[in-house]
Amino acid sequence: MSYSKLAAASAIAIAATGVASTAQAEDLTLCWAAWDPANALVELSKEFEAQSGHTMNFEFVPWPNFADRMLNELNSGGKLCDLLIGDSQWIGGGAENGHYVKLNDFFDAEGISMDDFAPATVYAYSTWPKGTPNYYALPAMGDANGWFYRKDWFARDDIKAAYKEATGQDLREPQSQKEMLQIAQFFQGREIDGKTVYGAAIFTERGSEGITMGVTSALYPWGFKYENTPGSYDMAGAVNSPEAVEALEFYKEFYETATPPGYTNSYMGESLDAFKSGQVAMAMNWFAFFPGLYADPATGGDKIDFFVNPPQNIAASTLGGQGISVVSYSDKQDAALEYIKWFAQPDVQAKWWELGGYSAHNSVLQDPGFVDSQPFAGDFLEAMDGVQDFWQEPAYAELLLAMQKRIHDYVVADQGTAQEALDKLIEDWTEVFEDEGKL
């Protein structure tokens, strides 16, 4: 009896080995930006390696070079990446230029439903043309631009009293953009524990996308729109509306009166450095960095708290985050799709959030314990309800560089007026859309 059981078990084992050997183990390469969540993904992917037999390799590129490096790779039909967690704005180019594999049939075959993911993330990270059920990515990493501040400073009686005396108001998490500026100006140049501190770290970087991501965090709450009618490319009156002009003037005032000296070309890294070195009272940055900030021994824990981008005329945040796509030039598309199938599972998504990634899966976001799971979880949910993204057109890089130039010229280089900057931006964007044959 025991011999027959042993024989049967051996037969099953041999058969299983045979089956496993027919599914070829692949070396997959996943490309993404080099930042905290990428490390979490490496940890998470070990489970996939154990389950599938595939080996995961990672190509992480620092943010300032990420777009250059990866878009060059895609444009040249490179086979470096089998899977790419590409920025949300790349989706149009990825789809229209044939860089990404369309995933609809795969989703249907594997029972992966986009209804299981937060609608804002599906819209932003997966669909092209926008809002249509044509999917080129699975929402991988929800993100938005948020804020964090020195909770310990805000709680000090002497600072609270000084703020009350200076403004007549209580020092608290800002409830509007203008209140945030007022708080930042209060801290600017103030002596705290014998050290001069400054108001806030904002994005002013010129080379890639920094100042655009920063200024849109002011433009969107003022009600900025890219077009009068979505899809019409009629920008006059929307891009340069009085609200947009006011928001741009506000961002310039913020830069001039409430940021540390020399803060002329700063993005994510500089914002983190300024905060961790105790230089600023508040800072803007992507939610993706918040787990690391909270864990920081010097300025994290009970010294830090977080808030969603404050509203002004409306509540709105700048969208970050990415979807994961299969690169059409990859020779290992089956294995890459296997990874996406595995990644879409609710239990994997839950672990993703635990490790420091921002899941966009409803099973995670709608879990009753989610809001209390991290001090910034509630803010993240609130932010994702009001996110807006930059153009996602195939010509997004040209549109972005034009905005980088016009905004930096005005805000940092102090050239012209806000109205002129936005008028010129419309001219640049019109030229791009004319070249694209869309105007």
Next chain:
Amino acid sequence: MSDRTIDRVAAATPPPVARKIRGLSDRAIAWIFVAPTIFLLLAINIFPLIWTIRLSFTNYRANRLTREPEFIGLRNYERILTDSDIWLNMQATAHFLFWTIFFQVLIGFTLAWLINKKFKGNDLWTTIIVLPMMLSPAVVGNFWKFLYQPQIGLFNYIVSFFTGKDPSSFEMLGQVNLAPWSIVIVDTWMWTPFVMLICLAGLRSIPDYIYEAAEIDRASKLRQFFTITIPMVLPFLMLAVLFRGIENFKMFDLVVQLTGGGPGSVTELTSINLKREAFEKWRTGYASAYAIILFVTVFGLASIYVKALNKVKER
């Protein structure tokens, strides 16, 4: 033994190959030796140049392989030459070129003149002075970025020490009026030693007997300087200006590290702008026209300059 090239080559070649080449003329064998170089030159320089000229008349984009490029005539050239932003980039480049060359020649020649004097530790000082030139521009850019930092940067503290200004009251890389000078200072710091070395070669090539003859003629030191030193070093100096001019016209890495072209676009030199057009915006046809305009500009200026240089040499 015959003195013909072919015979010498055959003698140095294994017998079976020698038999084959012995029937070739000198001209044929010369072509065989030169052909690989000519092929490489055509493949790497001439063909891309012709291809770039062709692309400059189209709306081709290297990131839209599925879109057929259209012939648009001179439109790219017209757009570039009428674009006020590009003229601002040209002005920024001209400012950078003029002042870097001016300071490098002035300081480089002075240093060479001092180093040329015989004194103790001469070699050590020469080595110390040429150190910046040996560093990578990317390293120099990052290094100076810290020096220019308004709160902790050494540069601001030194200026503050001499002027009494608050170190954090000015931003070399962030202020529109200072940023163009900040890149001039760094390039001058890095490349003055190069000009110094060329000038030093010029100074050391002047035979002592010329100065001795001038001494006999009772020419003053100042007279000797202007009638012997300067004219005899001038061809070397002009060569240094040519090298630095061409190098700085295509300056990219140092400035990108320092300012990224900012604040706004005040330090966006033409090479940075061209890179953005070609590899960030992917306007390949437009960028090709831009590159041709720059090529013609540099080539034209360099040709005029080389003619002037030859005239100076002939004197």
